[in-house]
Amino acid sequence: MTETITISDAKAIIENQIEELAKRNREPEWMTRIRYKALEAFEKAPLNDPVISEEELLRFIAKPEVEGIPENIESLDDLPPEMKALLDRLGISEVEQKYIAGLAVQTDTGVIYNQFLQEWAKKGLIVLPTEEAVRKYPDIVKEHFLKLFSVDESKLTAYHTAVWNGGIFLYVKEGLKVPFPLHLFFLIQESALAQAPHIIIIAEPNTEFHLIEGCTAPILVKHSLHLDMTEAYLHEGAKAQLTVLQNWPEYVHTRPMTRARDGKGARFINTTVGLGTGKSNVANPKYWVEENGYVELNGILLGQKDWFVDLGGEMYLRGKGAAGINASKSVIMDESTVITRGVIRAEAPKTKGHISCDALLLSDRATMETYPGLVSKVDDAELSHEAAIGKIRDEELFYLMSRGLDEEKATQLIVKGFLEPMLKDIPMEFLVEIRKIIELAVSGGM
Amino acid sequence: MLKVDNLHVNVDHKEILKGVDLEVNPGEFHVVMGPNGSGKSTLALTIAGHPKYKVKGGKIILDGEEVTGLGPHERVRRGIMLAFQHPPEVEGVKIIEFLQQVLVELKGLDPVEAYDLIVEKAREFWFKEEDLHRFVNVGFSGGERKRLELLQAALIEPKLLILDEPDSGVDVDSLSLISRKIEELHRKGIAILLITHYGRILQHIDRESITVHVMKDGRIVRTGGGELVDRIDREGFAGIFGEVGA
Ligand SMILES: Nc1ncnc2c1ncn2[C@@H]1O[C@H](COP(=O)(O)OP(=O)(O)O)[C@@H](O)[C@H]1O
Numbered sequence: 001m002t003e004t005i006t007i008s009d010a011k012a013i014i015e016n017q018i019e020e021l022a023k024r025n026r027e028p029e030w031m032t033r034i035r036y037k038a039l040e041a042f043e044k045a046p047l048n049d050p051v052i053s054e055e056e057l058l059r060f061i062a063k064p065e066v067e068g069i070p071e072n073i074e075s076l077d078d079l080p081p082e083m084k085a086l087l088d089r090l091g092i093s094e095v096e097q098k099y100i101a102g103l104a105v106q107t108d109t110g111v112i113y114n115q116f117l118q119e120w121a122k123k124g125l126i127v128l129p130t131e132e133a134v135r136k137y138p139d140i141v142k143e144h145f146l147k148l149f150s151v152d153e154s155k156l157t158a159y160h161t162a163v164w165n166g167g168i169f170l171y172v173k174e175g176l177k178v179p180f181p182l183h184l185f186f187l188i189q190e191s192a193l194a195q196a197p198h199i200i201i202i203a204e205p206n207t208e209f210h211l212i213e214g215c216t217a218p219i220l221v222k223h224s225l226h227l228d229m230t231e232a233y234l235h236e237g238a239k240a241q242l243t244v245l246q247n248w249p250e251y252v253h254t255r256p257m258t259r260a261r262d263g264k265g266a267r268f269i270n271t272t273v274g275l276g277t278g279k280s281n282v283a284n285p286k287y288w289v290e291e292n293g294y295v296e297l298n299g300i301l302l303g304q305k306d307w308f309v310d311l312g313g314e315m316y317l318r319g320k321g322a323a324g325i326n327a328s329k330s331v332i333m334d335e336s337t338v339i340t341r342g343v344i345r346a347e348a349p350k351t352k353g354h355i356s357c358d359a360l361l362l363s364d365r366a367t368m369e370t371y372p373g374l375v376s377k378v379d380d381a382e383l384s385h386e387a388a389i390g391k392i393r394d395e396e397l398f399y400l401m402s403r404g405l406d407e408e409k410a411t412q413l414i415v416k417g418f419l420e421p422m423l424k425d426i427p428m429e430f431l432v433e434i435r436k437i438i439e440l441a442v443s444g445g446m
Numbered sequence: 447m448l449k450v451d452n453l454h455v456n457v458d459h460k461e462i463l464k465g466v467d468l469e470v471n472p473g474e475f476h477v478v479m480g481p482n483g484s485g486k487s488t489l490a491l492t493i494a495g496h497p498k499y500k501v502k503g504g505k506i507i508l509d510g511e512e513v514t515g516l517g518p519h520e521r522v523r524r525g526i527m528l529a530f531q532h533p534p535e536v537e538g539v540k541i542i543e544f545l546q547q548v549l550v551e552l553k554g555l556d557p558v559e560a561y562d563l564i565v566e567k568a569r570e571f572w573f574k575e576e577d578l579h580r581f582v583n584v585g586f587s588g589g590e591r592k593r594l595e596l597l598q599a600a601l602i603e604p605k606l607l608i609l610d611e612p613d614s615g616v617d618v619d620s621l622s623l624i625s626r627k628i629e630e631l632h633r634k635g636i637a638i639l640l641i642t643h644y645g646r647i648l649q650h651i652d653r654e655s656i657t658v659h660v661m662k663d664g665r666i667v668r669t670g671g672g673e674l675v676d677r678i679d680r681e682g683f684a685g686i687f688g689e690v691g692a
């Protein structure tokens with residue numbers, strides 16, 4: 001029944017989509033040329049994926065949407081009842097519920113934040129859908145689009161670049177400090193296209209902001225592959241926080257591609273909260289850290305069912321005194337697998353790097369693997385790593401239970417205690433939801 | 447209230463308790479003494495419902511109902527609480543959050559009420575509000591651990607409080623506080639089953655009103671009055687074991 005799709009079939013499909021996107025976006029020619037270059041690279045680029053086979057990728061290109069997801073969701077009442085029940089149990093607001101259902105598209109988000117953004121636009125904060133930024137600020141986008149990736153690194157990079165759509169462009173003017181977190185949704189449900197948002201973050205010198213992407217509730221997406229790419233440029237003295245919240249359904253393969261250039265004395269805290277990770281390969285993030293710059297890469301991962309997460313992250317400490325931390329905490333249940341492979345490369349004097357990997361295994365069938373990599377090209381770098389993979393000890397569980405908590409509640413308390421230190425920078429409203437989702441997951445309620 | 451009937455307990459397939467009988471009535475004060483390894487903690491942990499301690503024979507009955515098959519949380523809800531000899535460290539779990547949840551679940555308090563009550567009670571056990579934001583037992587001294595056990599007993603107010611060596615590994619000042627607090631809880635009507643090596647912890651307790659059980663090798667070999675405590679303090683267990691032929 002499934003006919004075989006060849007590379008040239010796939011290329012023809014991609015080509016059509018490029019034409020469509022160029023027309024839809026009233027795209028300047030230079031951008032369409034980038035797409036075509038990516039299409040050329042697609043054929044020869046290596047696949048480089050531990051999970052998806054070439055065949056699967058080609059099949060996906062031919063048909064990105066998943067069967068069985070309700071076609072016409074026009075109101076929240078059209079959601080599958082289990083999903084609606086779950087959202088209610090989590091206490092998710094109606095606005096967020098709409099987003100989850102795919103009802104809230106970019107323009108809706110625009111509405112939610114409109115007033116706020118208008119006010120801040122005057123001060124030098126630009127937040128736009130990436131497509132619009134391409135038209136409005138071509139020079140800035142040209143200078144920052146696909147500068148941290150090369151198109152032929154892998155078939156997925158090439159495919160993303162050819163058909164990217166959606167995503168946001170965030171520009172913060174020199175010296176501007178945004179005092180509250182910017183929470184942006186940018187998911188577009190257009191089932192004919194692959195989901196490939198492109199995010200560009202430009203922090204001019206001495207800026208400060210916190211960007212929160214995604215949401216904690218499970219999202220009803222129509223695609224089995226999510227290919228987002230984030231390029232962040234932090235200039236001297238910028239302090240930026242990027243928090244990525246994700247809760248994908250289990251059929252989704254996610255391939256987030258994040259890279260950042262961290263300028264002199266700049267500080268970048270990049271936290272990913274993976275509540276629903278599906279089958280993720282986060283194998284190619286890269287961070288370049290200049291003199292006295294600091295990058296903190298935090299991962300909070302919940303592994304359930306047969307989920308598979310391969311979390312990478314490579315830091316290049318390029319300037320004197322640069323420092324980086326790569327820390328993850330995973331709670332691994334059922335038959336899921338979590339692999340972490342952080343690498344820190346010390347390339348300049350007096351650099352410091354630390355990798356830590358903590359995991360709590362809640363099932364005998366769950367698997368955790370960790371492969372820390374420390375590479376030093378200088379003699380005075382301080383590099384270290386630690387890993388702790390453990391289970392909840394019977395003694396602590398019994399102790400909590402002996403004071404009246406049942407096994408589920410006692411386990412939830414220990415899991416919460418395990419993860420909480422890493423959630424320190426997450427604003428309260430998200431934290432409440434994150435806690436509830438973790439509780440539900442631990443008690444097998446999801 | 448509590449009736450332990452011919453209790454046989456295995457740990458790791460080895461028989462540790464070999465037929466223990468014990469009865470504690472409401473408001474009574476019982477003391478269990480015995481050399482190291484005689485099975486005192488095993489008795490306490492089995493009554494509290496530790497899953498590692500397997501009941502191979504006999505029964506544990508509370509208020510006429512058998513609790514032998516119940517989980518530890520169900521037993522404390524019915525009124526038996528154990529203060530541990532070695533309270534474990536629970537990394538990441540803050541004392542205040544843990545105790546709030548305990549009081550919400552056990553006493554139906556709302557979290558704010560619970561918070562205030564905990565902070566107020568904690569002061570009596572020398573814990574400041576900021577101490578309660580530490581993780582349960584993590585990095586605690588012996589004295590702190592035992593005071594935290596007693597604080598929990600004072601908050602939970604069980605019908606029967608089992609205290610497993612509340613006096614071991616404790617500094618002098620804490621010892622005196624703990625001793626006073628045990629007496630206070632007892633005066634409130636809580637029945638006490640106290641495991642100890644020394645009479646000192648009983649300095650505030652009327653010797654006339656206590657029952658003493660002496661354990662050896664998984665059995666209670668002698669039961670008597672408060673005078674046994676002083677005798678054991680003076681001459682150890684040898685004399686008593688000689689008399690009972692154990
Ligand atoms: N968790 C356990 N695992 C293995 N052996 C145990 C365990 N608990 C107790 N025992 C054994 O049972 C016996 C009685 O120990 P215990 O009840 O702790 O004595 P006591 O409290 O009187 O010093 C000892 O021989 C001890 O080694």
Ligand SMILES: [Mg+2]
Pocket residue numbers: 486487488531610611
């Ligand atoms: Mg003992």
